[in-house]
Amino acid sequence: MPDTLNLHKFEHLSPFQIKDELIKLAQKEAHKSTLPYLNAGRGNPNWIATKAREAFFLLGQFAMTEAQRHRNEPQVGLAGTPQGPGSYGRLKAYCATSQGQSGPPGADTLAAMVDFAVQKFGFTPDDFVLELTDGIVGDHYPMPDRCLEHNEIIVHEYLMWAMCAGHRPDTKFDIYAVEGGTAAMCYIFKALKNQRLLNAGDTIALGTPIFTPYLEMPELEDYALNVVDVSSEEEDNFQLTDADLEQLADPKVKALFLVNPGNPSAVAMSPEVLARLVEFVKTRRPDLIILTDDVYGTFVPNFQSVMGHLPENTIGVYSYSKYFGCTGWRLGTILVAENNIFDKMIAEAPAEVKAKVEARYTTLTPDPSSFKFIDRIVADSRDVALNHTAGLSLPQQVMMTLFSLVEMMDEDKSYQAFCQGILEHRFTELVEGMGIEVPENPLFDRYYGILDFEFWLRKYVGEEVVGWIKENVHPLDISFKLAQDHGIVLLNGSGFDAPNWSARVSFANLDDSAYRQIGRAVRAVAIGYVQAYRASKGLSLHG
Template identity: 50%
Template sequence: MSKSEKMEAGKAARLAALSPFEFKDELIKAAGGGAVQRPANLSMLNAGRGNPNFVATIPRHGFWQLGLFAMREAERSFAYMPEGLGGFPKRDGLAERFELFLRENKGVPGIDFLASAVSYVRDQLGLSEGDFLYEMCEGILASNYPVPDRMLKLSEIIVGQYLRREMIGRHPFVGEFDLFAVEGGTAAMTYIFNTMRENRLIKPGDTIALGMPIFTPYIEIPRLNDYQLNVVNLNAGVESNWQYSKKELDKLRDPKVKAFFLVNPSNPPSVRISDESLQQIADIVKERPDLILLTDDVYGTFADDFVSLFALAPKNTILVYSFSKYFGATGWRLGTIATHRDNVLDRLIAELPKDVKKELHTRYESITTEPDELKFIDRLVADSRTVALNHTAGLSTPQQVQMVLFSLFSLMDTPDSYKCALKRLIRNRKRVLYEEIGISFEDDDPNQVDYYTILDMEFLSERAYGREFVEWIIKNTEPSELLFRLAREARVVLLPGRGFGTPHPSGRVSLANLNESDYRKIGQAIRTLLADYVDRYNNATGKKLDKNKVL
């Protein structure tokens, strides 16, 4: 091997080790430079990250108007001081003053939403209008620590109702669940892994299962020195419409598997787990009542009549949900962790050996007089602030207020107008992308959610041109070559599917973050690149494959 070949091989190995999100940065660099001449007006099209280019406007208008009302309430105190001091809102007469504020600002965006929200809280949820307004005003002013630290009292009830509607729906559900408001789904993952480790629910050398493909950090975290976990992959492939087979799910019957982590709908295929598979998992849990499940359902709100694994196996499941994608709020960092009040986590902690329980007693005794009785979800709160700072734990209160307003916006939208608009938006983008690539567009799979789409080039190429062509591509190209050529030659950035655990060379396209015309351009660029490889194959082998064939 020559020196240049060794350097290229070394570079390929370094790139292969990167997370797809860091790999994306390399593609962006490639899209910004290089020797290929491009039209001056061709801008980079970055479909690599899932940040949506839409935002929910109505609950945001409500947030700002509520902030103005809360400021008016604050300025009722210390009004005699000209230096800009205010005080806490006053509970007495708050509802009446709010009604006056609504009348004075009638017609202003956000005012009708706030009026409806207060009515819904009072009339449908049966909560005190005054208590709700006080919690919202104090919260949006950020004038106090989060109390309770796990989540504000009425906020937990309202967000809980939202999760019941979106994650449980009409499925029977017995019992109540607790919520912990956190800084987005990423914080939820961090806290859950850490507390499971601290409480010996997972230990170095233990085995967990991952539903593959999956959001990359679920692959990377178990490998860290902090955890050193063995991983069993439950694989779903494009040939099965990204569903797990019965054989794959039966891996959960192995008693060595302590926990199963999955993203549903999946990332990157954006396909929700079938009802049959969910029921199989629930049946396995009946046989294995010690099995811990974690379901990350951030994309569930893009599906019709979504039912979470949390609904079918609530006592064994930790539910993670983030508001970031559905409401276009990645910068807000809004997420929740939910656990049933009667859950396997608390039971397993209670069954730990005496020496371990003694150690955990010492860990948590500074925050409660009964540390042995501390629930798993409250241990999450304490561990999120290294226990010693538990008294200042909790998500910032303005974040919780926006979370509540997002929840109320969805709860009051009984015809699902907002949801239907988002689905229409992203599915139109998928349609034009597929049309330009030359893929026959099929929209009849009820489990397709389409926030992302995964372009499995091995599967599509074999379907169109046969296995011989695929083998030639694999032999004559580096795994990342197609993505880098798209970046350099067309300024199109996609994420590598293999970074999420897909079995074949593929690219993840976010359907949420660009305009419809951009996806048409991306499709054209991919088609042009594929046609070039068909030409190269024909020239090398003497074959006459049709480069315009529908994939």
């Protein structure tokens, strides 16, 4: 354990708070030595998707010409607003004049994606272009507030590929465009509470290990939920077992929250386990609420989301952040199937509960009983009273539209394959640096990884060493030793309800060469523990 730190004082902190101390230690070590400072503690990718961005910035310039057609006061910097009639033809002409080596990038992409959308979805060309130009200048509140009309159709089709490529459901989802996956979490927790679908003292199940906020939010006074861990272990290839599912049979368990593929396990639910979950819910728990956060699904070929198999029970969450390298854009979605158990539960609630809940929305509709669950999420996200200004900003929705269209136009999925290749190469570098062998797993997205010291030391050294470490080494020592001795930041696995003697590594945010160095440092820390064990037993350090 690092000599100058009392690690016990960090035990109850979120790993995202502990990282601040780790960063200080790692930067200090890198400064005083020749070691590079390597922060693999965050999942922000170090790449961006360029085609949609190029089209976005060119579209912005075109939209300004559209606004200036209506009114133009250049001496004071004032213009009108974009108008619809004839806008499609003007956009095509604008792109044609912008094409060529001397023109700005994005003209070919912008023209192609507009035609693609018009042909694929049967849009009226001028109406679609007006949504793009009016949206990108951001001169109106979102209308509809939940999601722009054309954007919802486009995003729906993209998400059916991104989340349900392996099993597309025969149903339509309503979509709420929100400020990233984190906003989606906040809004969903709030709405479930406000609809009395989850109440203080109720029990939910978490598929652990899991993204830390899912562990922390239920404990807040705002929600005061009891939690059952449905834990997927490395020994089970991070898959739920029959015993895990059996915990959900208790009717006290109102909901199951999942991150799929996992964060930090990075493993998607297998088709076999998914089939067992579907059978279990349909035959034994048709009332089970499921939230599935599928942010990393695009890094697994033919990914199958739970929402594709159990649309009636599931609230889906997806963020564009990681796949397109756009965490700063804050682009996320909440999905709820048109036919769902949430509306049925609300309708079948006791009269006293229904009266209290419906009273929230009397200023929004003359018939609150018909107000859909997805629209209640929208209203609750703005505390109802500010519902008239709800919705994701229009420039953000336009960016969402363009990301979706570019991906749908990529028939060969070249972008997806290249992103997956980046992560696979970095993962290989780390594994070779550690000097271990990891079996191939087609369900592993390689965005994150759990470095489970207990698992690997048990496999390569033996149970006795593991027992000694668990008695003599503080679980946080792994992350702190990597920072203090090697200038490397990895978050503690325990903060994600992963094994205590583990750390999470992100394969997304550092150059390829860094991961072999991280692997060697992890190996050095593990060897140090083994040597300390041998010294404590009076054994040769090289025996």
